[in-house]
Amino acid sequence: MSAFTAIGEDREIDQNEFTPGIEPQATWCPGCGDFSVLKALKQAMPEVGRTPDEVLLCTGIGCSGKLNSYFESYGFHTIHGRSLPVARAAKLANPGVEVIAAGGDGDGYGIGGNHFMHTARENHDMTYIVFNNEIFGLTKGQTSPTSPKGHKSKTQPSGSAKDPIRPLSLALASGASYVARTAAVNPNQAADILAEAIEHDGFAHVDFLTQCPTWNKDARQYVPYVDVQQSDDFEFDVTDRQEAGEMMYEVESKLYEGEVLTGRFYKNDRPSYGEEKRATGEMPEEPLAERYFDEDAQWERAADELIEKHT
Amino acid sequence: MTDQELIWRIAGGSGDGIDSTSRNFAKALMRSGLDVFTHRHYPSRIRGGHTYVEVRAASEEVRSRGDGYNVLLALGDSFARNPQEDAYYGKEELKPLTENFDDLREGGVIIYDEGLIDEEQAEEVGLHEKAEENGWYVYPVNLRAIAKEHGREVMRNNAGIGVMSTLLDFDTSYYEEIIGEVFNEEIAEANRTVIRDGAGTAEEFDEHPDLQMPTAEEHDEEQALVSGSDAIAYGSLDAGCRFISGYPMTPWTDVFTIMSQNLPKFGGISEQVEDEIAAASLALGASHAGVKAMSGSSGGGFALMSEPLGLAEMTETPVVLVEAMRAGPSTGMPTKPEQADLEHVLYTSQGDSTRVVLAPGNHEECYEQIRTAFEIAYDYQIPTVLIYDQKLQGELRNINVSFFDREPDGDPGSVLTEDEIEEAAHHNSGKFQRFNYDRDKEVSPRTVPGQKGGRYLATGNEHNESGHISEDPTNRVLQMDSRLGKFEYIREELDEKGNQTHYGPDEAQYGIMTWGSHQDTVFEAVDRLNEAGHSVKALGVSDMMPYPAEEVTAFLESVEECLVVEMNATGQFRGLTQKELGRFGPKLSSLLKYNGNPFEPAEIVEGFETSINGEELGDTTMKYVPAAGD
Numbered sequence: 001m002s003a004f005t006a007i008g009e010d011r012e013i014d015q016n017e018f019t020p021g022i023e024p025q026a027t028w029c030p031g032c033g034d035f036s037v038l039k040a041l042k043q044a045m046p047e048v049g050r051t052p053d054e055v056l057l058c059t060g061i062g063c064s065g066k067l068n069s070y071f072e073s074y075g076f077h078t079i080h081g082r083s084l085p086v087a088r089a090a091k092l093a094n095p096g097v098e099v100i101a102a103g104g105d106g107d108g109y110g111i112g113g114n115h116f117m118h119t120a121r122e123n124h125d126m127t128y129i130v131f132n133n134e135i136f137g138l139t140k141g142q143t144s145p146t147s148p149k150g151h152k153s154k155t156q157p158s159g160s161a162k163d164p165i166r167p168l169s170l171a172l173a174s175g176a177s178y179v180a181r182t183a184a185v186n187p188n189q190a191a192d193i194l195a196e197a198i199e200h201d202g203f204a205h206v207d208f209l210t211q212c213p214t215w216n217k218d219a220r221q222y223v224p225y226v227d228v229q230q231s232d233d234f235e236f237d238v239t240d241r242q243e244a245g246e247m248m249y250e251v252e253s254k255l256y257e258g259e260v261l262t263g264r265f266y267k268n269d270r271p272s273y274g275e276e277k278r279a280t281g282e283m284p285e286e287p288l289a290e291r292y293f294d295e296d297a298q299w300e301r302a303a304d305e306l307i308e309k310h311t
Numbered sequence: 312m313t314d315q316e317l318i319w320r321i322a323g324g325s326g327d328g329i330d331s332t333s334r335n336f337a338k339a340l341m342r343s344g345l346d347v348f349t350h351r352h353y354p355s356r357i358r359g360g361h362t363y364v365e366v367r368a369a370s371e372e373v374r375s376r377g378d379g380y381n382v383l384l385a386l387g388d389s390f391a392r393n394p395q396e397d398a399y400y401g402k403e404e405l406k407p408l409t410e411n412f413d414d415l416r417e418g419g420v421i422i423y424d425e426g427l428i429d430e431e432q433a434e435e436v437g438l439h440e441k442a443e444e445n446g447w448y449v450y451p452v453n454l455r456a457i458a459k460e461h462g463r464e465v466m467r468n469n470a471g472i473g474v475m476s477t478l479l480d481f482d483t484s485y486y487e488e489i490i491g492e493v494f495n496e497e498i499a500e501a502n503r504t505v506i507r508d509g510a511g512t513a514e515e516f517d518e519h520p521d522l523q524m525p526t527a528e529e530h531d532e533e534q535a536l537v538s539g540s541d542a543i544a545y546g547s548l549d550a551g552c553r554f555i556s557g558y559p560m561t562p563w564t565d566v567f568t569i570m571s572q573n574l575p576k577f578g579g580i581s582e583q584v585e586d587e588i589a590a591a592s593l594a595l596g597a598s599h600a601g602v603k604a605m606s607g608s609s610g611g612g613f614a615l616m617s618e619p620l621g622l623a624e625m626t627e628t629p630v631v632l633v634e635a636m637r638a639g640p641s642t643g644m645p646t647k648p649e650q651a652d653l654e655h656v657l658y659t660s661q662g663d664s665t666r667v668v669l670a671p672g673n674h675e676e677c678y679e680q681i682r683t684a685f686e687i688a689y690d691y692q693i694p695t696v697l698i699y700d701q702k703l704q705g706e707l708r709n710i711n712v713s714f715f716d717r718e719p720d721g722d723p724g725s726v727l728t729e730d731e732i733e734e735a736a737h738h739n740s741g742k743f744q745r746f747n748y749d750r751d752k753e754v755s756p757r758t759v760p761g762q763k764g765g766r767y768l769a770t771g772n773e774h775n776e777s778g779h780i781s782e783d784p785t786n787r788v789l790q791m792d793s794r795l796g797k798f799e800y801i802r803e804e805l806d807e808k809g810n811q812t813h814y815g816p817d818e819a820q821y822g823i824m825t826w827g828s829h830q831d832t833v834f835e836a837v838d839r840l841n842e843a844g845h846s847v848k849a850l851g852v853s854d855m856m857p858y859p860a861e862e863v864t865a866f867l868e869s870v871e872e873c874l875v876v877e878m879n880a881t882g883q884f885r886g887l888t889q890k891e892l893g894r895f896g897p898k899l900s901s902l903l904k905y906n907g908n909p910f911e912p913a914e915i916v917e918g919f920e921t922s923i924n925g926e927e928l929g930d931t932t933m934k935y936v937p938a939a940g941d
Contacts, residue, residue: 004729004761005729005763006762006764009763020740022779053761053766056760068768069780074760075767075768075769076596077769077770077771077772078595079619082588082592085593085596086592086599088596089554089592089594089595089596089604092597093597093602094602114586114589115588117585118584282580284579289601289759291553291578292551292721292726293601299721300548300576300578301717302544302545302546305576306573307535311535
């Protein structure tokens with residue numbers, strides 16, 4: 001019998017179970033886009049059939065990192081930029097756990113960029129939500145990797161000389177097998193996309209546009225938005241890498257011209273990292289974590305397996 | 312020391328097969344009944360550059376590098392750079408000779424490959440003059456030609472073994488047995504022919520050296536030739552570790568490699584990742600999910616682990632890290648040993664350090680203490696670091712096979728089962744109180760994701776009993792005191808383990824203290840000093856944090872003066888001792904070395920005599936720092 005009976009438990013799930021009794025109310029600024037992420041995530045959980053005890057939510061640092069405080073589940077609020085390496089190891093240790101990571105644009109595309117690239121490349125079966133508000137909020141309004149070129153802030157007084165990063169294209173080039181963008185102002189689409197991302201068997205990257213009403217007042221509120229799947233103006237195949245890439249490039253460029261394009265941009269069913277690793281014999285078939293709770297587990301000994309070659 | 316010891320050096324360029332030959336040679340001597348110990352000196356370069364491996368062998372116990380050496384097999388560097396007048400690197404192909412002149416004892420033996428080292432050039436660098444001065448026996452043999460005749464050029468090391476067998480009356484049967492085990496029959500046979508041809512060629516030399524191979528009866532029980540890295544990896548596997556994450560860096564790579572090769576067989580997982588920040592973070596993630604996990608690195612890589620290490624401290628996530636020191640600062644000397652990362656490992660990461668740090672003194676201690684590291688980490692939910700160095704990492708030594716006859720330990724430590732979770736304290740909202748104020752030995756048992764009723768929040772922020780962020784002053788002090796209060800109980804456990812090693816007569820007048828990899832070299836020096844009429848005992852300290860204050864205090868109170876031997880330039884362990892004990896300044900002097908080469912026993916003897924005579928060290932690569940107030 002599994003030592004983890006929360007995993008795969010079959011019962012009615014109410015999204016209110018994901019509201020923690022300790023901190024039921026979030027402390028984000030009024031009008032902050034982060035509320036929508038929280039709401040959409042809670043809404044997605046009954047849809048994917050997961051209970052709080054079988055979900056591990058790993059976050060980084062910033063306003064986005066507070067998600068852990070307001071979402072009831074197992075949580076690991078890590079350090080700046082490092083939610084992905086913590087999250088993906090937990091998935092390897094116990095593939096039955098639903099692993100979700102979240103962070104901001106500075107956290108994921110700046111300080112944690114290397115982990116973003118490599119976690120996408122490895123295609124771990126997990127979801128990564130990036131709260132993209134084009135600004136460093138919690139540290140009071142510095143220019144971020146997604147701030148538009150020319151963005152003025154206290155640390156870029158003459159305006160940023162850098163082009164913003166292209167997060168969707170970066171995810172695609174790195175190897176993510178599901179790439180989408182949604183916006184805080186579009187809660188139903190957001191919940192649907194998050195549910196799809198969670199159910200996707202591979203690395204699902206969701207760039208979530210979250211307006212910052214305090215430090216990025218000049219920025220658009222991401223309205224009006226267009227869902228590219230709903231619009232007749234866009235025709236492309238989300239499973240075609242080249243078409244997806246071209247679409248992403250356009251979407252990323254248009255954002256800075258005031259046009260908010262959202263939707264699913266890429267989907268591919270290549271095997272997840274866990275599957276690949278099991279296929280090479282480098283990962284056990286049974287969840288590794290189970291072994292530590294199995295009183296009858298047999299533990300191999302160095303003396304039996306390894307010493308002979310030293311004699 | 313013994314008069315009947317062989318210290319054999321094989322020297323060439325990286326890529327000349329120095330490492331494999333010396334390993335086979337050491338194993339053959341071990342099988343013949345001798346005790347063996349190796350020391351490896353090599354550059355950070357794939358091909359070429361002066362490399363040597365020393366194999367010390369005797370019929371008595373050998374537990375350290377010796378003083379100098381007495382037989383040189385100089386192969387020449389087949390990957391040497393072309394010499395140029397102005398180049399600082401000089402004539403590289405001659406370095407296997409010239410770099411080894413200084414340490415060769417009187418009456419020593421040089422066999423060199425005249426196929427690579429030109430006799431005239433050898434003359435130019437003063438080989439024969441020096442040989443005459445020191446009573447060396449010199450044998451030029453065209454090893455390259457012999458190897459090429461029967462096989463490939465890389466076999467010239469075995470031609471040298473053949474030459475040795477004739478000159479030193481060395482029975483090659485064990486060596487040939489090993490050749491048969493490591494190569495397929497065709498290559499093995501070619502190698503055997505090369506050995507025999509080398510042996511035959513050497514018969515032309517009329518004059519044989521005085522030195523003879525030591526011989527011994529077979530060992531009482533079966534022996535295994537292992538490195539410090541082997542011992543650390545095997546200890547980790549037996550401790551139930553089934554997850555490792557890492558990034559390559561010398562000398563830590565060795566442990567990472569051994570674990571990666573074996574974990575799949577042991578049902579575990581190894582992950583080579585993008586950088587050391589990720590490596591440490593992955594180990595935390597795996598541990599958080601219920602698996603016994605480790606990571607590690609060397610100096611620069613470990614620096615990147617600082618922040619995840621602090622996260623483990625704050626979240627009370629068990630994890631074992633290993634730090635394999637090499638000479639710093641920065642990239643330093645990647646392939647040379649040093650013990651200068653002690654302060655780095657003790658204090659890196661923001662906030663008050665809350666970690667356990669152990670420094671094993673030899674191979675057996677590597678195995679024992681990495682197991683202790685896992686026990687402490689998982690029982691007490693605290694990051695534990697094993698710190699060792701490039702010297703211990705690569706040294707091969709024979710130990711009893713029966714030493715490894717241990718029970719494995721799959722216990723995940725202070726983790727609750729689902730039944731226990733039901734009984735445990737929860738917040739009235741249903742959240743598990745992971746960081747309870749009410750604790751036994753300051754440990755609050757944890758749960759892992761997927762367990763019903765166990766959900767909680769782990770965070771690098773200060774947090775309340777359920778793990779939610781809190782800056783409440785009362786909670787802050789309670790949580791800090793719990794995390795730091797573990798040290799009292801850990802100290803008691805470590806005292807039971809007895810990690811500190813005492814050596815020499817109890818009532819000795821003087822003391823020598825050391826930590827980590829020089830322990831057994833110090834002990835050999837203590838034997839010699841006592842034989843020479845001094846009264847000396849030694850203490851090898853392994854527990855760096857929490858520091859064994861009582862035990863060290865008793866040791867220091869019992870001696871008049873104490874010399875602290877360590878391989879760094881600023882006396883870091885001596886400083887730690889003074890910080891922890893707050894006294895003994897006038898009793899403690901330092902013998903330091905930081906030129907990239909480990910101490911020899913004779914150097915410690917010299918340093919000790921200097922310290923008690925109040926003299927200055929003569930012409931040496933060591934540094935002596937007298938006691939405060941002296």
